[in-house]
Amino acid sequence: MNDVDLSAIAFPHHPAGWRSPSDLVAGFTLAWALELRERTRLSPFAPFANGVRDQLPAQYRFDTLGKLITLSPGATGTMFGRNSIARLTALCGAWQLFEELNRSWHLRSGDFGQFADTLAYVTGGNDRPSLYRDLSADLSKCLLAIRLRRASSQHDQLDLAEEWFITGDEDLTFEDSRGTVSLLFHFSNLNQVPVGLFSHSFVETVWSTARVTVDRLGPDRVVEMHREGCVPVSGVVSRC
Template sequence: MRMADVDFDTPLFTDHPPGWQTPSDIVSGFNLAWALELKERMRISSSQPHAEGVRQLLPAEYRFDTLGRLITLNPLASIAQFGRNPLIRLSSLCGAWQLFDLMNQTWRIKPGDFQQFSDLLAFVTGGRERPSLYRDLSANISKCLLAVRVRRAYSEQDELDLAEEWFLTGDEELTFTDNRGSGSLLFHFSKMHQVPLPLFSHEFVETVWATARVTVDRLGPDRVIAMHSDRIESLTDLLERGAEKATKAQQEMPWQSFQWFDYWPGWR
């Protein structure tokens, strides 16, 4: 399978309303949601929008992860169940690829430049211990997908990695079970460097949000909001209805039950 075979703008989720039917639509929704939340955080604390305590001061539509519930699976779901859900797979892949295209406007990867390749691999996959793209955000899936894109740009390869093919197809034969019994994918960072990654349900939501946050940080929230201004009403409706459902459930349910409560409000 090659890059030319991939189209994130084809309506695949035809049970969704217009504006939410393609993988690109879903990723844009997450980007816009984070941009709106970041603006609200900056209004509350312009110098420290991520400071402890800011979240509690946010309006209800930003305190609950309504949009994340759209791609949330049971925490005990298997990799086979992930494979049968194109929404979570394609949202993760599309977001990572769009971020790569955005970052490569600056990186301008030079095929065969090993020093640049090594530096970018470290930057993409690193955490808080060194300068890195995702800093302290949880984004294992997106880090691996970006690393593969960096490797393919460096080596001028259009053929997709087998791990990328899984995100497109969900083919269970592309996965394996590691020695701990976890369903995993094997990402090829280089000819000699293969990285196995166990997949867990929570990581899909975390990686989509982390990718959105880095994208918005790169573009700026005002630009992202302007780019998707026609979608604000649709998104706000979802967030407000989800927050209303979550607020009511939180008041009526014990925490142990509420943390697994599905407050996705549905389309209308």
């Protein structure tokens, strides 16, 4: 894991400020913070109420940024592997969110009770208190879960699923019984979870991770942290 640098230039053909996975994660996070501030301005007590979206400026009603990492609806295993922007941005967002969360979790090596409770919180849905609630974020949940496992056991060896996100090696995927290209995530020694790879999953995961990050830090703090990126991000999301 120590050999992985997601802040390094990975997309040299991109404009300055958009050339690393970390740059892209910052862009998505800032874009959501700006949208949430606008939603709150329009409806302070119910920013997601019916009708609020229709009042938003056009740049917030269309997912321009998502097009950076969107794969075609019929994407195959090879296409998933070749799209490093989608893979690395999803991985970087999950890892950065883990570092932020662990500032309060303070995971202790060998504390199985803490691990189990935190794992349930990370992977849960809207049926109980959970990190993502009703957001669609299967890939991010799984990446956080194995990052959690490694931190709890003080193990730096990457999971095979993490290796796929970094390398795109098709040999690390498999087809399930329905022919869906999938990855196997190891949550624990006894818990292995297969997850299908779909084109929409990457965009949903990156946006969901950005939303959880903004919920945790607050939109004003996120905007202040990335103030130098406000104009570039606003320009990109305005190109609908």
